[in-house]
C-alpha cells in the first residue's frame with residue numbers, strides 16, 4: 001500500500017529560524033503581530049520610540065515562551081533605520097522579515113493643513129517605510145532575500161479629514177508594487193501591503209468613534225493578514241495590497257466616508273477570535289493551561305455607536321469636540 005505524503009505549509013514552527021523586525025511592535029497591531037510571529041517560532045525584534053511599551057510587550061512574549069528583543073527607533077530617521085538593521089544582522093546573522101507597521105497621523109480638514117503638517121505625516125508613513133525597506137535591502141535582503149509587509153490604511157476612496165495620510169499610504173502601496181518588481185529578482189524578495197479599515201486598537205484613542213461597515217476590526221484580524229503575507233504560505237504572492245476591512249472599502253464612501261451600505265446594528269459578522277479577545281474573555285489574572293495569563297496593558301475602550309459622532313468632521317469641525325489630536 002502506498003503512503004500519501006503531504007508537506008503542509010501551516011506548521012507550528014512556520015517561522016522557525018526567522019528573524020523579523022516589527023516597527024511599532026510595542027502596541028496595537030504591531031504588538032499582536034509580534035505575538036503571532038513569536039508563537040510560530042520567530043525571533044522578533046520590536047522597535048519604536050517609546051521603550052517602555054516595547055519592554056512590556058517583549059516581556060509578555062517571553063512569558064509565553066517566545067523570543068523577543070527591543071530596540072529604540074524613529075523610523076523617520078534613515079540613519080537610525082540603517083543602524084537598527086545593521087545591529088540585528090550583526091547579532092543574529094540575518095533579517096528574514098520586516099513588518100513596517102509604525103505609523104499614524106493627526107486629523108485635519110485639508111483646508112486647515114499646513115505644508116509642514118502634510119510633510120510630517122508623509123515623512124512618517126511614506127519616508128519611514130522607505131527608510132526601513134532600503135536599510136533591509138542594503139544590509140541583508142538584497143543578497144539573501146526576505147519578506148516585507150507594509151501596514152498602511154484604507155485609502156482606496158480617499159480619506160476625508162486625513163489628506164496627508166491618504167496620500168502617504170497610497171504612496172506606500174504604489175512603492176510596494178514597484179519594489180515587488182524591482183526586488184523580486186534579488187533572491188525572491190517579496191513585498192506586500194495590508195490595509196486595515198477601522199480597527200479597534202490602542203491607536204484609536206484619539207480618533208472619533210466611527211463605524212461605517214457593520215463592525216470594527218480587531219488587532220488580531222490585521223495581524224493575521226500580516227503574518228500570512230509574511231510567511232512561506234504566501235510564497236507566490238508579492239506586490240499586492242490586502243484590505244482587512246470587512247468590505248468597507250467596497251462601499252461607495254469607503255471606510256472613512258459619511259455614508260454606508262451597511263447597517264451597523266444588524267451586522268451578522270462575528271469578530272475573529274484572536275489574541276485580544278481571548279484576553280478579554282479569559283480574565284486578567286487567570287492561569288490557563290499552565291501558561292501565565294497575559295494582562296492587556298492598554299486595551300482600548302469599547303468603541304460603539306460611532307457613526308453619528310464623525311459626521312461633522314469633514315466640514316471643518318471635529319467629530320469629538322476637539323481638533324486633530326497628537327499622541
Ligand SMILES: CCCCCCCCC/C=C/C(=O)SCCNC(=O)CCNC(=O)[C@H](O)C(C)(C)COP(=O)(O)OP(=O)(O)OC[C@H]1O[C@@H](n2cnc3c(N)ncnc32)[C@H](O)[C@@H]1OP(=O)(O)O
Nearest residue numbers: 104105106107114116117120124160161203324325326327
Ligand atoms: C477624519 C476622521 C476619520 C475617522 C477615521 C479615522 C481612522 C484612522 C485610523 C487610523 C488609526 C491610526 O493610524 S492608529 C496610530 C495612532 N497614532 C498616531 O496617529 C500618532 C501619530 N502622530 C505622530 O506620530 C506625530 O504627531 C506626527 C503626526 C508625525 C507629527 O509629528 P511631529 O513631531 O513632526 O510634529 P510637529 O513637528 O510638532 O509638527 C509638524 C507640523 O504638523 C502639525 N501638526 C502636528 N500635530 C498636529 C495636530 N494634532 N493637529 C494639527 N496639526 C498638527 C504642526 O502644527 C506642524 O505644522 P506647522 O504648525 O505648520 O509647523
Ligand SMILES: NC(=O)C1=CN([C@@H]2O[C@H](COP(=O)(O)OP(=O)(O)OC[C@H]3O[C@@H](n4cnc5c(N)ncnc54)[C@H](OP(=O)(O)O)[C@@H]3O)[C@@H](O)[C@H]2O)C=CC1
Nearest residue numbers: 024027028029048049050074075102103153198199201203
Ligand atoms: N487602528 C486603526 O484603525 C488603523 C491603524 N492603521 C495603521 O496601522 C498601524 C498600527 O496602528 P495601531 O496599532 O492601530 O496604532 P498604535 O498607535 O498602537 O501603533 C502605532 C505604533 O507606531 C509607533 N510609531 C509611531 N511613530 C513612530 C516613529 N516615528 N518611529 C517608530 N515608531 C513609531 C508607535 O510607537 P512609539 O510611539 O513608541 O514610537 C506605535 O507603537 C499604523 O501604521 C496605523 O496608522 C491603519 C488603519 C486603521
